[in-house]
């Protein structure tokens with residue numbers, strides 16, 4: 086099995102960050118009605134980089150990563166993903182969505198389809214992959230997340246940890262170049278968190294570009310190149326994990342870290 | 349027990365017990381009777397009362413069936429034969445069965461045509477109802493069936509249904525062509541092309557070319573008319589209801605607004621007024637000279653009525669789906685039509701099955717309302733030609749029981765099927 090991600094003190098996974106830009110967000114702002122939820126976000130993510138986003142509840146973390154694959158619209162500024170500018174053009178949005186995988190807090194598997202069908206649906210309909218090939222790819226990734234034997238069950242028959250791993254496999258089947266995770270472990274029972282984090286660590290080791298909203302600080306220390314701290318819709322502090330945890334600068338960061346680590 | 353090691357605290361079983369049957373009082377019929385019928389004193393009283401009522405009912409109804417007269421030419425004949433005994437006059441069914449089923453004007457030498465259409469109906473709906481078990485290739489027959497059934501029931505030139513088919517196929521091709529660009533464009537483009545093609549094609553005179561004997565719409569009646577209206581309206585109102593429900597959720601304000609107004613208007617008006625409108629008023633709105641068949645007008649009205657209700661049922665199903673399902677579909681790059689077809693509707697429709705069946709069963713029974721605008725469906729036949737005839741005036745019980753039985757068989761079948769389907773579609777093993 087992969088090494089423990091939780092509470093690990095091992096040296097961070099070796100970084101293979103290239104100069105190529107995967108995501109470039111410039112001066113991005115978003116409002117819900119009159120509520121200014123994201124303010125002047127600037128963020129550049131390089132290919133192969135692994136970024137952990139932390140911050141108190143309601144600080145706009147989910148909204149930020151959901152803007153990247155246009156699940157939410159932004160009203161000002163630019164977002165460029167893989168060289169494609171995110172505009173209201175449906176074509177661009179669909180291109181970006183098929184390049185960017187997303188894993189949700191509540192898994193969001195399709196309950197009326199089997200695990201295998203969950204994984205083959207998008208490749209077959211969006212990528213027009215032949216069914217047989219799509220099934221082979223799906224089995225490949227299901228083996229990778231260590232649940233190939235559940236392929237013909239329905240999501241409702243699996244545990245939360247297994248469902249979340251299926252959700253990761255489902256995204257990987259589209260062969261995305263970027264993966265977004267929105268609190269992938271916070272709906273899980275403690276004993277299942279590790280199996281999901283292990284899968285994510287493995288993914289990181291393979292050089293996947295990842296943006297993770299998570300409060301698993303062990304994971305951040307083991308895997309992240311950068312930790313970003315958000316509060317009130319703004320990026321308050323960002324640093325490499327060691328500095329971020331040992332030597333936080335901003336008062337809000339200090340408070341947050343003391344709350345989350347000091348129990 | 350002797351095999352226990354009495355003096356030690358530790359215990360090891362050294363002989364296994366044989367499996368034994370549960371006590372008689374706790375299994376089978378005895379247990380069932382005890383827990384379900386005689387568990388408490390009020391329950392016992394209720395059981396005895398119900399039993400008494402049941403026996404009394406059978407006691408009084410049985411002679412009615414057993415002494416029933418099947419061979420008589422009028423109600424007076426029946427009474428003579430019965431000589432004051434209780435007994436049903438079922439001779440009316442034996443003599444008028446053809447009128448009850450086909451109406452009193454449908455040529456009797458052509459009864460085989462609607463009968464054949466009825467049998468083929470089962471072949472046509474089987475691949476839809478049992479889609480998990482039957483090859484989807486059979487759907488080709490389902491698609492051809494409406495045109496075949498029209499040809500069988502109405503007769504006339506075979507070119508008319510073929511033209512209709514071509515018109516609809518043209519609409520479908522247009523939809524296919526544009527749906528990838530924009531769902532709304534594909535949908536409305538398809539509908540408009542189909543309507544225009546139908547309008548042009550149906551104006552081509554085809555009389556007598558490759559024709560079977562033609563039957564006029566006003567010659568169609570009896571239970572056949574209820575079945576035609578029920579089948580056509582249910583199968584049209586489900587897709588239209590889906591479209592309305594999706595339209596109501598649309599981000600395009602005009603479409604949303606049209607759907608809301610349509611649904612709310614139709615739901616606020618009694619069906620019977622819509623039928624009167626179909627009977628008299630609708631003709632004024634149609635292109636002059638178009639001799640629009642009364643059956644088609646009634647179909648439009650019942651379909652509009654049922655689809656508004658079905659739209660609301662499906663809207664409930666859509667609302668019950670978590671937003672996460674839409675987001676997961678979006679995040680995988682599925683477009684609107686794909687997300688709806690593959691993810692959202694299968695789940696929303698499953699939730700909506702009980703509601704849809706409710707509407708479908710109600711609609712089927714409401715087809716009897718056409719008797720009020722002087723169409724001779726099963727109820728119209730009984731109320732009109734049969735009960736008004738000098739021979740059978742007064743045979744109420746037998747005729748209405750027959751009508752009730754026919755409707756009951758169909759509605760009970762639909763209800764049983766839907767329960768079976770719900771069990772089939774259960775994938776959350778809680």
Ligand SMILES: Nc1ncnc2c1ncn2[C@@H]1O[C@H](COP(=O)(O)OP(=O)(O)O)[C@@H](O)[C@H]1O
Pocket residue numbers: 117120122140141142143144145146147148149
């Ligand atoms: N659809 C919405 N409409 C209005 N306000 C919203 C909506 N979604 C989120 N918000 C608000 O935006 C803020 C940021 O939300 P979110 O990004 O989910 O925070 P986080 O993920 O950091 O907990 C919160 O205050 C939340 O109440």
Ligand SMILES: [Mg+2]
Pocket residue numbers: 146147148267268
């Ligand atoms: Mg969140």
